[in-house]
Amino acid sequence: MPAAVAENPKIKATSAIPYTLYFGTFIHTPELTTSEICFNTLVGVDSRGEIDYIEKDFEPADGQSPVEYFKEQKKMSCQPQGGSEIDDENIVFVDYTSEPAKFFFPGFIDTHIHASQFPNIGIGLDTPLLDWLNTYTFPLELQFSVKDQSEQEAKFKFAKHVYSKVIQATLENGTTCASYFTAIDAGTTNLFADLLVEMGQRGYVGKVCMDHNEPCPAYSESLETCRKSMDSIISHISKVNPPREHLVEPIVTPRFAPVCSTPMLDYLGEISARDNLPIQTHISENKQEIELVAELFPDCESYAQVYNKHHLLTKRTILAHAIHLTQKECDLVAEKQCSISHCPTSNTFISSGEAPVYKYLYQDKINVSLGTDISGGFDVSILAMVKYAILVSHHLSMKPAQANGVDCKLSMTDGLYMATMGGARAVGLANLVGSFAVGKRFDAQLIDLDVQGARTDVFSWQVPKSGDLLPVKEKKMEDLLGKWIFSGDDRNCVSVWCNGRLVIDKRKPTKN
């Protein structure tokens, strides 16, 4: 593994950083149903980007500064493990405590997004899934395929243009980690992995695997080509991923059962087991699709069973959509500890259905995360997915069949949990990201609800004040979270850190 990778200044998420002590309001959802609002909190991030110190509700004694206090505390505690060093003179101190409409939040995790479909956002309203794929999606994805050397330069240029935009757009919306579908092609998929490393976003890179695409045979591959492509990608990513970091990883991606032969599904199950690779695919998005799967795999009693039979349901599997699962399928998904990626905008845009997420979370005990599903979904923002997940759950609750006392409404905490910790569990990085805890990486965003040019309007009486009692401060902050989720957007996300490194910085003066 070339040392040059780690030292390359072009690699944002491993560039050299000083020890930094952040001071302000930190909000996160470390557990389902638990939303923690921590005022006056000190968080120390070491030179590797790891959180090695957290002090909540810091109250300075006798005029002691937070930095002095911190240094004293650090001397008392054990020396940090793993090479984190604090140079006494060079601690960077970042203080937002005087700006009560600002808070830190864990970076969002998008567990289902098709990078190659980014240009099609908003296009194709209400076209049913299978038609939508043939009309809009396959023709666009085909453009990422390099058929022969002569077109490589043009195709790479095209891919770089689109892929840079999607990474930039998701980062600007606070997404520090995403599980991507690219396209069928290995070369442009490798280019995508390079861009992730360069731009500083954690990402799973999934070349779509499909050898049985009847409606669009031109957009298909042989099993042999697929093997070669997967080998190329696994090898390439092992070279570009910075040593000892979980920045960029390959993910095994059977597109969805209808476009994969049995031998291909067998092969993909095998390499996942062989190389301990995560898996992502689609499941039960649309009723027509479910019928097609039943027809194509008559030996399997359900859609989930098709994947299970080929060893594709593991605790590192992300199942996108999962709208119409039977109870037996839910039990199987729960037993195998797979995660679901709920894609509310996509499901409504193309009228696929309303996934019973509350039931999955609280009754079936399945881990659920959120996916933008660009471009079935029309919004790159996971903050928007929190909003839409809640709204979809309200629609589900308004169905007559749901009026009999079964709760299905998601809370803001449910939504924020799925956007962060649910996502971290889905991508298998729950011990590394998704919340603020000592030992985790600082993948975070700074939210400013009062920044100039934002859509959020915050009035003076709505912001927590130092004289407010704690319950008052907390209630105000909960209301502000409502403002953020329901009227905020990328403009409120003023800074983004991945692996402790600042990868997006658009701070401006506050309005007031």
Next chain:
Amino acid sequence: MPAAVAENPKIKATSAIPYTLYFGTFIHTPELTTSEICFNTLVGVDSRGEIDYIEKDFEPADGQSPVEYFKEQKKMSCQPQGGSEIDDENIVFVDYTSEPAKFFFPGFIDTHIHASQFPNIGIGLDTPLLDWLNTYTFPLELQFSVKDQSEQEAKFKFAKHVYSKVIQATLENGTTCASYFTAIDAGTTNLFADLLVEMGQRGYVGKVCMDHNEPCPAYSESLETCRKSMDSIISHISKVNPPREHLVEPIVTPRFAPVCSTPMLDYLGEISARDNLPIQTHISENKQEIELVAELFPDCESYAQVYNKHHLLTKRTILAHAIHLTQKECDLVAEKQCSISHCPTSNTFISSGEAPVYKYLYQDKINVSLGTDISGGFDVSILAMVKYAILVSHHLSMKPAQANGVDCKLSMTDGLYMATMGGARAVGLANLVGSFAVGKRFDAQLIDLDVQGARTDVFSWQVPKSGDLLPVKEKKMEDLLGKWIFSGDDRNCVSVWCNGRLVIDKRKPTKN
């Protein structure tokens, strides 16, 4: 009527303007189901802000400039009526034909918005209507009430702060006309009318009338106070509205039946008839509310009948929400030619229900418009309402009861129609605004899908090119409309004209 009003340079929407010839792509929905995309179109707006010339698909002959052609045409045509004069030398020519991601669209019309509730946007998720009113809404609206002279200055300052923000925010989102609920107080309502005139937005100003507010008696008034307040407002607005303009008008606003006594409803029906005033109220938003109305008005067979009995259902009545109307009520509303204001975000946010808008439009033949319903709704943008109206209709279509062939999905054209012409019909200004036509006022917005800092990403192959055949250009523009509706926001609305006057100008260089 003081001449000073018309000449006051502070009054944006009547300030002096030169004759202006706009050249570019104009898109509008003059009829339900009809969306017109007009490329290379010349639109002349006279010094009163009226459109007096439209030439579609202009193709210059022999290098003749659009302005030369226009002057020639105008000489051939009759002299314009009503004092519109064109000074040959001083025509302003505005040309956007070289920027294919820019287009003109009629200004949006928001037919249901509570100006006083603006600070509460995003707050109070999933609190049922009647609780939501008592917990969040009435306490805030009470702050706009001037109880005695001593507090007038502070209350006016507060009201001006909030009301300026809501007018600015809606204008920046392309809303050129809105039907507002203010609060119960006359003084701050008059102040709101002044601000509309000053800031250049067309608006209906509705002081809420309510003399029977059992859950919050402090936020109530006697019928006598209501009469005095209405007299004050009607008189004040007749003074501040510029002569011969439909800029600001009072609207009779019984808040909703449960908080109005029978004598108050009688009185409000009478003044509407006496002064030919429009009416706005709420109807059938929530099942609990409908039961309450049945209890309070046992002599009326339905909620709609309560209003009808008091002469409050006229062709100038806007009924907000109208989610759970019976067929008999639909027939009554259609017969009386009332309009519905559909408020999709509000209805989902507080789980009120899913209004069957497609049925209203196409089966019951009721005019339907869109309302943001701030702050039951969480978004000030009517563009967002187009998106949410479509999404809500998809949810309705996914209900099992709807799967039996009854169509309920709204198209983009349906949404855009409701946002403009449907709104214009609702506010009784269909012959003045809502589409581009000779004789109508130029209430318009310039949309730029490629403006710097916007969320919309437009790729080079997606924009219409001069060499494209017309069907290709139109298909591209339809896809761009999808991008606008589903991923656009206030950043794409770069200029707004009300009454021909530029009231918002945030043009920046395009991205590419």
